[in-house]
Amino acid sequence: MDILWPALGIAVIVVFVFFVLAQHWGRLLRHQNWTIRRLTERVLSLEEMADPVWRHKLTDASPVPLEQVFHFSFNLGERFWREAVGLGDGDRKYIRDFGSFVGGVKLERWRSHTVATVSEVLPDRKATGWQTRTLDFYPEASKSSDALSLWELALARPGLSADRPPSLELLLGPHALEFRGHSCVGAQRSAENRLEGLPDGGDIVFFRVPLDFAALSEFRSQDPAESNGNGSAGQIYGNGNNWQAFYSFRDDERGIEWQLRLRDLTRKSEWERWKVLESQAVPLATRE
Numbered sequence: 042m043d044i045l046w047p048a049l050g051i052a053v054i055v056v057f058v059f060f061v062l063a064q065h066w067g068r069l070l071r072h073q074n075w076t077i078r079r080l081t082e083r084v085l086s087l088e089e090m091a092d093p094v095w096r097h098k099l100t101d102a103s104p105v106p107l108e109q110v111f112h113f114s115f116n117l118g119e120r121f122w123r124e125a126v127g128l129g130d131g132d133r134k135y136i137r138d139f140g141s142f143v144g145g146v147k148l149e150r151w152r153s154h155t156v157a158t159v160s161e162v163l164p165d166r167k168a169t170g171w172q173t174r175t176l177d178f179y180p181e182a183s184k185s186s187d188a189l190s191l192w193e194l195a196l197a198r199p200g201l202s203a204d205r206p207p208s209l210e211l212l213l214g215p216h217a218l219e220f221r222g223h224s225c226v227g228a229q230r231s232a233e234n235r236l237e238g239l240p241d242g243g244d245i246v247f248f249r250v251p252l253d254f255a256a257l258s259e260f261r262s263q264d265p266a267e268s269n270g271n272g273s274a275g276q277i278y279g280n281g282n283n284w285q286a287f288y289s290f291r292d293d294e295r296g297i298e299w300q301l302r303l304r305d306l307t308r309k310s311e312w313e314r315w316k317v318l319e320s321q322a323v324p325l326a327t328r329e
Contacts, residue, residue, distance in 0.1 A: 111148040111252065112302040113218060120296030125247070126209075126225050132197050143192050143211060144171065146218075148252070154179045157213055159191050180215040188212040188219070196225065218250040220297075248290065248297055254305065260288040264302070284308040 122128050128136070147158040155178040162171055180187040189212065196207040207224040222245045251257055264287035288301040 106152050106306075107149060108152060108305070108307050109148075109150040109252075110304045110306070111146075111150070113146040113148065113250065113299070115143070115220065115248075115297070115299035118296030118298070120293075122296070125295045125297070126196065126222065128196060135198055136194065136196065140194050141172075141192075142194070146191060146211070148213070150252070155213065157189065157191055161192065178213055186214075188214045216252055216256075218252065220247045220249075221245065222247060247295065248292070248299060250288075250290075250299060250301060254286070254303075257286070257288050257301070257303070260290050260301070262287060262289045 122133060141161040141163050144160040144162045146160070149156040149158075157176045157178060159174045159176070160171055161174070176189060176191065178189040190210055191213050192211040194209045196209065199206055205224060207222070209225075210221050210223060212219045212221060225245065250260075267287075284305045284307075286303045286305075288303070289299065291298045
């Protein structure tokens with residue numbers, strides 16, 4: 042009897058210790074399971090960030106900073122229609138009667154996507170006038186070939202065959218605007234005469250407009266909208282940190298001309314912070 046009570050006390054203590062250890066290990070296992078579940082959810086969230094649909098929903102739910110604004114326009118002269126594309130009088134009449142022409146394109150580049158506003162004019166339908174379309178472009182970072190069609194003009198009446206009729210198309214890519222011709226016989230013949238290579242499918246790129254400061258530097262020109270009191274054009278912005286710029290290009294041989302105005306809001310705050318107003322030098326008085 043004298044040994045029974047000490048043994049019973051020791052057994053109670055051992056059971057209590059095991060109970061405490063079991064509670065402790067149970068809490069540790071539950072915490073580890075919760076941590077693993079949280080990590081799994083974060084990995085899934087990171088994977089969903091590459092989904093354009095999810096990015097579109099995120100943009101609708103929360104505002105994203107506007108970074109750049111582009112205003113783009115282009116003109117196609119008589120030489121383009123006659124020689125570069127090679128259209129006859131019948132096709133020209135069809136285009137005038139049923140075709141639409143781009144009056145201007147506004148690109149708002151946000152951090153997550155680009156909003157394109159296309160203004161089209163119908164020259165032979167004055168009652169309709171201008172029409173405006175807005176398109177959202179969510180390019181995937183892993184696909185540099187992604188492109189959004191902003192405007193397309195058929196150059197001939199649709200035939201009975203299933204082949205795509207010749208057309209012109211303005212495309213928006215992640216880093217540039219492209220003006221292409223599809224199955225244009227005149228453009229293909231012109232390219233062959235110049236010994237130029239044709240892309241797959243017979244398409245030809247008439248011009249490509251990059252959408253960043255560095256690549257646009259060769260097209261920098263004087264903005265005709267900036268003029269002084271004498272009516273002459275203002276000075277070209279020489280400061281590379283300026284947040285506004287004007288670019289243009291003209292190809293008289295093909296009859297093509299385009300203009301681009303850029304406002305880079307990411308540089309605006311830096312330009313306003315560091316701009317200096319230079320005062321005119323005050324002449325020193327000379328002794329007689």
